[in-house]
Amino acid sequence: MVKFSELNISETTLKSVKRMGFEEATPIQEGTIRLGMEGKDIIGQAQTGTGKTTAFGIPLIEKIDTKDGNVQGLIIAPTRELAIQVSEELYRLGQDKNVRILSVYGGQEISRQIRALKNRPQIIVGTPGRLLDHINRRTLKLDNVNTLILDEADEMLNMGFIEDIQTIMASVPDTRQTLLFSATMPDAIRRIAEKFMKTPEIVKIKSKEMTVENIEQFYVKSVEREKFDILSRLLNVQQPELAIIFGRTKRRVDELAKALNIRGYLAEGIHGDLSQAKRMSVLKQFKAGKIDILVATDVAARGLDISGVSHVYNFDIPQDPESYVHRIGRTGRAGKKGVAVTFVTPREMGYLGIVERTTKKKMEALVPPTADEAVLGQKRVAMEQLQEMTEKNNLGDYREFAAKMLENFDAVDLVAAAIKTMTKEPEDVPVSISEERPLPSRGGGGYKGKGGSGRSGGGGGYKGNRSSSARPSSSRGASSGASRRREGGSGGGRPGRTTRRSES
DNA sequence: AAAAAAT
Numbered sequence: 001m002v003k004f005s006e007l008n009i010s011e012t013t014l015k016s017v018k019r020m021g022f023e024e025a026t027p028i029q030e031g032t033i034r035l036g037m038e039g040k041d042i043i044g045q046a047q048t049g050t051g052k053t054t055a056f057g058i059p060l061i062e063k064i065d066t067k068d069g070n071v072q073g074l075i076i077a078p079t080r081e082l083a084i085q086v087s088e089e090l091y092r093l094g095q096d097k098n099v100r101i102l103s104v105y106g107g108q109e110i111s112r113q114i115r116a117l118k119n120r121p122q123i124i125v126g127t128p129g130r131l132l133d134h135i136n137r138r139t140l141k142l143d144n145v146n147t148l149i150l151d152e153a154d155e156m157l158n159m160g161f162i163e164d165i166q167t168i169m170a171s172v173p174d175t176r177q178t179l180l181f182s183a184t185m186p187d188a189i190r191r192i193a194e195k196f197m198k199t200p201e202i203v204k205i206k207s208k209e210m211t212v213e214n215i216e217q218f219y220v221k222s223v224e225r226e227k228f229d230i231l232s233r234l235l236n237v238q239q240p241e242l243a244i245i246f247g248r249t250k251r252r253v254d255e256l257a258k259a260l261n262i263r264g265y266l267a268e269g270i271h272g273d274l275s276q277a278k279r280m281s282v283l284k285q286f287k288a289g290k291i292d293i294l295v296a297t298d299v300a301a302r303g304l305d306i307s308g309v310s311h312v313y314n315f316d317i318p319q320d321p322e323s324y325v326h327r328i329g330r331t332g333r334a335g336k337k338g339v340a341v342t343f344v345t346p347r348e349m350g351y352l353g354i355v356e357r358t359t360k361k362k363m364e365a366l367v368p369p370t371a372d373e374a375v376l377g378q379k380r381v382a383m384e385q386l387q388e389m390t391e392k393n394n395l396g397d398y399r400e401f402a403a404k405m406l407e408n409f410d411a412v413d414l415v416a417a418a419i420k421t422m423t424k425e426p427e428d429v430p431v432s433i434s435e436e437r438p439l440p441s442r443g444g445g446g447y448k449g450k451g452g453s454g455r456s457g458g459g460g461g462y463k464g465n466r467s468s469s470a471r472p473s474s475s476r477g478a479s480s481g482a483s484r485r486r487e488g489g490s491g492g493g494r495p496g497r498t499t500r501r502s503e504s
Numbered sequence: 505a506a507a508a509a510a511t
Contacts, residue, residue, distance in 0.1 A: 079508065106509065127509060128510090248507090249505095250506090323507095
């Protein structure tokens with residue numbers, strides 16, 4: 001491991017880096033910072049959550065001439081939220097050097113951005129549409145840009161974005177340095193990318209798998225109509241700290257979020273049809289733990305760095321293997337552990353094999369708990385937690401209340417009541433999630449190529465997040481974790497953590 | 505076929 005202090009970074013920037021809590025460079029940072037500062041064009045590829053923003057951010061910040069008020073660096077990102085996040089990180093990296101950073105994206109008053117542009121920012125982070133808008137209004141001049149960065153580069157060069165990107169690139173001088181970063185870079189896209197670059201250095205952090213090792217990956221075979229029940233059982237048993245549930249369409253995300261709310265979970269949906277204000281408030285609430293389940297379309301698949309996301313559920317299998325890599329990469333970041341569970345319908349089993357071949361990682365079959373097993377698992381976990389709390393010996397005045405109750409009630413009854421409070425019984429609230437065609441049907445195939453790893457759903461026993469840390473309930477008795485109920489929800493209480501079915 | 509991205 002190389003330290004940032006050994007990378008020839010200026011004292012000023014090093015100070016910012018230290019303040020951010022960074023000491024040692026990750027492999028992608030070590031591999032690209034030096035090259036970047038030499039002015040080379042780079043295609044940087046490394047697994048999710050390994051610090052790519054800092055990898056391109058440091059050379060960029062180092063290169064900025066603070067006496068020059070022109071825009072010198074331009075970063076383009078595929079979603080508004082990601083643009084905001086990147087600009088915040090660059091702000092921190094450039095704080096001691098006093099670099100001016102501005103993010104521009106749709107859904108925010110353009111007049112406000114035009115005013116901010118008059119403060120002469122040196123770095124712009126933006127989304128394609130709004131950048132073009134500013135370019136056409138001549139409120140953004142890119143003649144002096146000497147560094148162009150595409151974050152999530154393969155996505156930016158994909159159909160749907162490529163035309164906008166080419167137009168934006170046309171207003172940036174050819175003499176620029178171009179940096180492309182992503183966790184995924186399909187060959188076809190890489191070839192397109194190289195056309196926009198000058199003899200790029202390819203820095204690919206090689207690892208056996210495309211995904212990080214600290215994410216445990218499972219799949220659940222389930223027919224469409226059973227998905228939701230299985231999901232709620234998994235939530236009850238695995239008890240995520242924070243969870244992201246990905247759905248295939250905006251409509252599905254809406255329905256899923258609503259259904260989860262009906263069942264008493266603290267969930268909110270996010271997708272591109274919501275107002276920008278709503279999108280930001282949902283994300284803010286999720287980061288603050290005011291909601292603990294984020295239901296999302298692929299708008300949240302890439303780049304978002306939210307600490308505490310312990311579980312990712314693909315309620316619908318992603319459209320392509322790259323999307324899978326990015327979605328599950330919302331957990332297991334910066335060396336932390338994560339769990340990813342992907343729902344697969346029987347007809348999608350072949351496609352699952354294609355995903356696995358791309359990521360070079362087999363998912364483990366997870367046999368979902370039955371309703372009874374889920375309840376049993378929760379009771380067992382409740383017992384463990386009560387035992388743990390007792391052993392910690394810090395119950396303080398709770399013991400006095402307990403003593404008072406024991407004068408009038410049976411001890412067994414009281415403990416039973418405690419366990420019952422912590423257990424979430426399944427509810428028969430009918431919940432409707434419209435079934436959409438899981439994958440486009442093309443002559444019965446559905447996807448290109450025949451995967452056919454031909455496995456049966458069976459396989460390994462149920463395994464969940466074994467490492468889930470004990471989270472003793474707070475003094476107010478409110479439980480935390482994604483299966484926390486909304487107040488006033490019937491029964492309420494704290495569901496269990498993880499159990500292993502194999503023992504039961 | 506979907507989602508994202510300007511209004």
